[in-house]
Amino acid sequence: MLQTLSIQKLQQAAKGIRRRVLEYVxxxxxxxxxxxxxxxxxxxxxxxxxxxxxKVESPIMPLPFSGVPGQNNPDYFTGAMFxxxxxxxxxxxxxxxxxxxxxxxAALIETGRMAPEGLEQFNKDGSTVEMIGAEHxxxxxxxxxxxxQGLSQxxxxxxxxxLKGETGKTWVFMSDGEFQIGQxxxxxxxxxxxxxxxxxxxxxxxxxxxxxxxxxxxxxxPLDERLGSFGAxxxxxxxxxxxxxxxxxxxxxxxRPLVVLCYxxxxxxxxxxxxxxxxxHYIRFKAEAERQRLSDFLKQTYGDSF
Amino acid sequence: xxxxxxxHAKNLVQWAKDKPDVLVLSADLTSSxxxxxxxNTYPDRFISFGVAEQNMMSFAGGLARxxxxxxVHTFAVFIYRRAYDxxxxxxxxxxxxxxxxxxxxxxxxxxxxxxQAIEDISIxxxxxxxTILECGDATDVETVLDCAHAVNxxxxxxxxxxxIPRLFDKSEPMILRKSRQLSRGNDITxxxxxxxxxxxxxxxxxLKKQGISITHLHISTLKPFNDSAVLEALSANKYGVITMENxxxxxxLGSIVAEKMAEQGTSNKLFRIGIKxxxxxxxxxxxxxxxxxxxxxxxxxxxxDITDFRFNITEGDLKKVHIAPMHSDAKAEAL
Numbered sequence: 044m045l046q047t048l049s050i051q052k053l054q055q056a057a058k059g060i061r062r063r064v065l066e067y068v069x070x071x072x073x074x075x076x077x078x079x080x081x082x083x084x085x086x087x088x089x090x091x092x093x094x095x096x097x098k099v100e101s102p103i104m105p106l107p108f109s110g111v112p113g114q115n116n117p118d119y120f121t122g123a124m125f126x127x128x129x130x131x132x133x134x135x136x137x138x139x140x141x142x143x144x145x146x147x148x149a150a151l152i153e154t155g156r157m158a159p160e161g162l163e164q165f166n167k168d169g170s171t172v173e174m175i176g177a178e179h180x181x182x183x184x185x186x187x188x189x190x191x192q193g194l195s196q197x198x199x200x201x202x203x204x205x206l207k208g209e210t211g212k213t214w215v216f217m218s219d220g221e222f223q224i225g226q227x228x229x230x231x232x233x234x235x236x237x238x239x240x241x242x243x244x245x246x247x248x249x250x251x252x253x254x255x256x257x258x259x260x261x262x263x264x265p266l267d268e269r270l271g272s273f274g275a276x277x278x279x280x281x282x283x284x285x286x287x288x289x290x291x292x293x294x295x296x297x298x299r300p301l302v303v304l305c306y307x308x309x310x311x312x313x314x315x316x317x318x319x320x321x322x323x324h325y326i327r328f329k330a331e332a333e334r335q336r337l338s339d340f341l342k343q344t345y346g347d348s349f
Numbered sequence: 350x351x352x353x354x355x356x357h358a359k360n361l362v363q364w365a366k367d368k369p370d371v372l373v374l375s376a377d378l379t380s381s382x383x384x385x386x387x388x389n390t391y392p393d394r395f396i397s398f399g400v401a402e403q404n405m406m407s408f409a410g411g412l413a414r415x416x417x418x419x420x421v422h423t424f425a426v427f428i429y430r431r432a433y434d435x436x437x438x439x440x441x442x443x444x445x446x447x448x449x450x451x452x453x454x455x456x457x458x459x460x461x462x463x464x465q466a467i468e469d470i471s472i473x474x475x476x477x478x479x480t481i482l483e484c485g486d487a488t489d490v491e492t493v494l495d496c497a498h499a500v501n502x503x504x505x506x507x508x509x510x511x512x513i514p515r516l517f518d519k520s521e522p523m524i525l526r527k528s529r530q531l532s533r534g535n536d537i538t539x540x541x542x543x544x545x546x547x548x549x550x551x552x553x554x555x556l557k558k559q560g561i562s563i564t565h566l567h568i569s570t571l572k573p574f575n576d577s578a579v580l581e582a583l584s585a586n587k588y589g590v591i592t593m594e595n596x597x598x599x600x601x602l603g604s605i606v607a608e609k610m611a612e613q614g615t616s617n618k619l620f621r622i623g624i625k626x627x628x629x630x631x632x633x634x635x636x637x638x639x640x641x642x643x644x645x646x647x648x649x650x651x652x653x654d655i656t657d658f659r660f661n662i663t664e665g666d667l668k669k670v671h672i673a674p675m676h677s678d679a680k681a682e683a684l
Binding site for chain 1: 378630
């Protein structure tokens with residue numbers, strides 16, 4: 044159990060993540076909002092308690108886009124700098140569904156890693172703070188917006204780190220929709236075969252995807268049993284409960300890749316979003332009144348200023 | 350200019366009304382590819398796969414072997430990059446009539462390198478049995494279904510969605526293996542495809558006022574590439590041929606034309622406007638077209654270089670282009 048003070052800090056950060064994403068969505072008349080509702084506690088727990096990341100000196104201002112990787116582009120950079128310097132004992136973070144980029148940017152701000160003003164560059168031409176982030180975007184270091192490729196790449200990184208004798212872990216954030224993809228299961232089979240217990244996978248099981256309720260688009264349950272039969276060490280937790288989220292990460296590795304299935308609510312903290320069911324994937328306002336209602340909610344819940 | 354919204358959604362429902370053997374397949378992008386109305390109208394003919402393109406493609410092959418016509422809908426990039434071997438062996442090898450609708454080609458999505466199909470024509474063109482079609486306006490989108498359905502084999506369609514301008518008269522449908530003649534002249538031949546045709550039309554209008562005589566053809570069938578009007582136009586010009594495409598210059602329209610010119614022994618020069626062997630990044634379509642040099646001004650600069658004239662045509666001299674808002678009722682999300 045965490046100290047009450049620490050829990051409050053994590054809850055506060057989660058609240059801040061929802062607030063920043065909600066603010067953006069109101070301002071821009073739409074966006075990936077339900078992802079913030081479901082995963083805010085997961086990201087605040089990962090960044091503030093679970094992962095052992097290097098510190099950043101002061102919140103980093105995102106750099107403008109400087110070209111894609113190539114032999115003639117020495118200026119190329121990735122967004123890994125926001126997760127602190129790389130070192131053998133430090134952990135690494137891999138975001139698999141880049142549709143969560145805005146939530147990650149908000150989490151980086153809430154945890155003092157990205158300058159708040161950086162979010163103003165979100166989805167602007169020539170910026171790296173992209174709507175669907177790439178490896179140059181804050182907090183990211185691989186290409187993962189084509190769903191299902193993040194886990195295999197993370198497994199490769201974890202395997203390489205073990206070969207090099209590094210002690211740091213590799214944490215992966217995934218969405219439940221990715222468990223419809225064959226490659227995800229190929230990755231799981233490989234991770235358990237090679238006993239990659241230096242990895243931890245946090246899955247946002249919010250039960251919804253672009254087309255609607257996952258159980259009606261293509262069922263993936265029982266996910267815990269499926270993963271267990273693939274050799275993973277699986278825990279089912281309430282994804283909004285900080286203690287439950289953190290507990291599995293503190294266990295001694297036992298040879299199996301760790302998977303924490305975080306059952307979440309796509310309108311957690313912004314209950315009026317419930318009306319959008321089952322279309323939570325991308326919230327867009329059809330009338331000004333909808334926007335006004337969320338705007339009023341934002342003011343009532345979070346006050347006027349940061 | 351007339352701008353039409355969610356054309357494919359309504360058109361497909363109408364078109365498929367008396368075709369019970371047409372099935373629509375979706376990989377978790379149902380409203381994003383404008384097939385939500387089809388799903389609601391003919392639920393028995395709609396198959397949901399979730400995020401699982403490889404399985405969807407081979408499954409489509411199975412359906413087609415039993416006499417159905419699978420109309421696969423997803424983003425262009427997810428068709429060929431995620432399921433290439435499945436397309437090759439389950440669909441293209443047995444020459445099955447699977448219609449693959451690839452949405453958001455090239456710069457038409459701000460989703461970044463993971464979402465931008467910049468080499469789809471190049472990749473799919475090298476598969477035997479494939480036919481490749483590309484839409485450039487509302488009339489193309491309305492009439493591409495008949496063209497695709499006339500093919501006894503697999504078809505890949507580079508599709509448009511959301512707000513689309515009407516460049517060609519409603520009464521003049523897309524015709525399989527035929528280009529559209531938009532201008533006739535003998536100084537330069539311009540071949541454009543997809544969204545680049547609108548840009549080329551803007552540039553050609555301004556160039557003609559400067560006295561340049563231009564043949565402009567809009568290409569909608571990229572494979573097979575044997576329209577006699579196009580093949581003749583490759584040599585019938587004084588200065589050379591310009592291709593313009595929303596695709597890498599490697600393997601797309603520019604390469605196709607280069608192959609034809611070499612085979613025909615055409616001695617004219619070829620200038621390829623397109624994405625110059627690089628990945629893109631996430632930004633608006635207008636920005637990307639400028640940044641990667643596939644807009645009207647680049648075509649004008651190219652003609653200036655070829656003819657060695659300076660026309661002093663500015664942005665203001667060009668007809669305004671319709672810029673669709675990032676968020677609108679015409680599409681499911683900001684992609």
